[in-house]
Amino acid sequence: MMQSSLILAILAALVSHLNPTLGEPSGHRVSYEHRRHASLQGRDTINPPPSTHGTLSFIQTANVTRVLINNPPINLLTAELISDLHSFLLWAQPAPQKRTPKVVIFTSTLPNFFLSHFDLRNLNPSSLKPSSSQQQQQQQPPQTPFTQLLSIGRLLQSTTSTAFIAQINGRTYGGGQELAAQMDMRFAGPGASIAQYENSNGFVAQAGGQLSLAPIIGKARALEHLLASRTIDAATGTRLGLFNNWYPDPATLDREVEALAARIGLFSQRALNDTKFSLAFMSPTAPMLEAQVERFAVVAAGEECQALLGRTLAASEVGGNAFERGIPNSVVEALYGDSLGALEAGLRRRVLGAVGQRCDF
Numbered sequence: 001m002m003q004s005s006l007i008l009a010i011l012a013a014l015v016s017h018l019n020p021t022l023g024e025p026s027g028h029r030v031s032y033e034h035r036r037h038a039s040l041q042g043r044d045t046i047n048p049p050p051s052t053h054g055t056l057s058f059i060q061t062a063n064v065t066r067v068l069i070n071n072p073p074i075n076l077l078t079a080e081l082i083s084d085l086h087s088f089l090l091w092a093q094p095a096p097q098k099r100t101p102k103v104v105i106f107t108s109t110l111p112n113f114f115l116s117h118f119d120l121r122n123l124n125p126s127s128l129k130p131s132s133s134q135q136q137q138q139q140q141p142p143q144t145p146f147t148q149l150l151s152i153g154r155l156l157q158s159t160t161s162t163a164f165i166a167q168i169n170g171r172t173y174g175g176g177q178e179l180a181a182q183m184d185m186r187f188a189g190p191g192a193s194i195a196q197y198e199n200s201n202g203f204v205a206q207a208g209g210q211l212s213l214a215p216i217i218g219k220a221r222a223l224e225h226l227l228a229s230r231t232i233d234a235a236t237g238t239r240l241g242l243f244n245n246w247y248p249d250p251a252t253l254d255r256e257v258e259a260l261a262a263r264i265g266l267f268s269q270r271a272l273n274d275t276k277f278s279l280a281f282m283s284p285t286a287p288m289l290e291a292q293v294e295r296f297a298v299v300a301a302g303e304e305c306q307a308l309l310g311r312t313l314a315a316s317e318v319g320g321n322a323f324e325r326g327i328p329n330s331v332v333e334a335l336y337g338d339s340l341g342a343l344e345a346g347l348r349r350r351v352l353g354a355v356g357q358r359c360d361f
């Protein structure tokens with residue numbers, strides 16, 4: 001696993017070396033967007049955020065920053081995307097004399113994916129050590145994609161001066177769904193499809209997603225969702241309270257989220273900060289989150305989980321993007337196909353579920 005991620009890193013470096021447009025830091029694009037909007041908004045703008053690896057681009061107005069996630073083909077939480085998200089959230093940290101956005105909207109440039117899962121090739125035992133709280137206090141960049149992913153979740157919750165909105169119109173799985181669950185609001189389009197598939201792999205959603213989900217949709221529903229690794233669509237997610245709302249067409253979704261963000265952007269950031277700070281009592285505490293990561297390391301290093309992970313990775317390599325689009329049921333099929341086969345056909349269909357089984361785009 002370590003070897004393949006190393007090979008990928010080397011390949012990525014080679015590709016960016018060979019292809020100047022791919023490797024070009026997106027700073028050019030960012031400053032262009034920034035200039036374009038700055039001219040509309042006057043002097044009172046915020047410095048453009050960074051995107052070292054080019055997986056994010058930004059559209060900024062005076063008080064609202066729209067983050068466009070673009071890590072094709074599936075917005076996999078690769079080391080590069082994680083690093084860019086992390087840098088962006090550090091950029092959004094408040095400081096004296098520094099202006100930060102009141103609202104950040106996260107959305108995807110890919111038609112079928114909002115945010116996919118953590119790159120399992122980076123889940124090796126040496127990456128499981130969480131960064132110490134001392135390290136986080138000093139804001140040193142955590143050392144691995146895994147610890148950086150944890151840090152992103154913590155920053156989404158602890159940055160009380162900015163409201164984070166997820167505008168979701170695609171698949172949102174695993175670590176991607178954990179990050180969405182830690183944003184302040186979620187709005188969905190017709191293509192939204194959410195799942196935590198970790199339990200079917202013998203491990204758990206550990207980046208803050210499990211602990212954050214229960215306050216949003218309630219313990220019983222969170223347990224159903226997590227234990228069964230099942231898919232939630234836009235309408236169901238709205239009924240559960242996971243989405244604030246959903247819209248049957250993407251243009252309306254875009255318009256409504258934009259209008260909401262602009263309205264929030266008019267109002268006092270101090271009041272916003274205090275409101276988000278007050279409601280933080282609903283969020284999991286740092287010790288709860290840290291304890292879960294420690295338990296996760298034990299579960300993930302266990303034989304059962306390692307064997308399941310190995311089989312998932314092998315199936316994913318064979319199945320490619322179709323496998324990714326089919327998550328969580330492609331995972332369930334790959335790992336439990338034999339047991340499913342022993343079930344009567346009708347029951348099997350019901351176990352897999354109509355929504356999750358579809359893989360039709």
Ligand SMILES: *[C@@H]1O[C@H](CO)[C@@H](O)[C@H](O)[C@H]1NC(C)=O
Binds near residue numbers: 062063262266268
């Ligand atoms: C942005 O926020 C500032 C400071 O609160 C405010 O003066 C300004 O009117 C806001 N602009 C817009 C377009 O919301």
Ligand SMILES: *[C@@H]1O[C@H](CO)[C@@H](O)[C@H](O)[C@H]1NC(C)=O
Binds near residue numbers: 094095160273
């Ligand atoms: C947000 O509110 C908290 C609690 O009052 C305060 O400690 C913090 O400094 C505030 N942050 C900003 C940027 O106003």
